[in-house]
Amino acid sequence: MAVDRATVARIAKLARIRVPERDLDALAGELSNILSWIEQLSELDTEGVAPMTSVVAVELPRRADAVTDGGYPDKVIANAPEAVHGFFAVPKVIE
Numbered sequence: 250m251a252v253d254r255a256t257v258a259r260i261a262k263l264a265r266i267r268v269p270e271r272d273l274d275a276l277a278g279e280l281s282n283i284l285s286w287i288e289q290l291s292e293l294d295t296e297g298v299a300p301m302t303s304v305v306a307v308e309l310p311r312r313a314d315a316v317t318d319g320g321y322p323d324k325v326i327a328n329a330p331e332a333v334h335g336f337f338a339v340p341k342v343i344e
Contacts, residue, residue: 250288252280 254273257280261268268276322335331338 250281250284252277252284256280 254277257268257273257277260280261276326332326335326337329337
């Protein structure tokens, strides 16, 4: 797939990237090369290949979902500049 100057200019506008006119031809060539490389990848036979997120089969370490801290709300509220009924009080920001 070949990319022309107009396409590069449109992509730059959509991405909100300022690209000088003198660089449009060079970017068009680079994008064309990238897209042709991607087209080469579509020629590979991936039938029967399982999708993977890593080249190494790794299970993420998991920890027990248990409360290990807390149970002292009075100490937490002591740090609040203002507290009401055991909760942090903040100024109203919406009229």
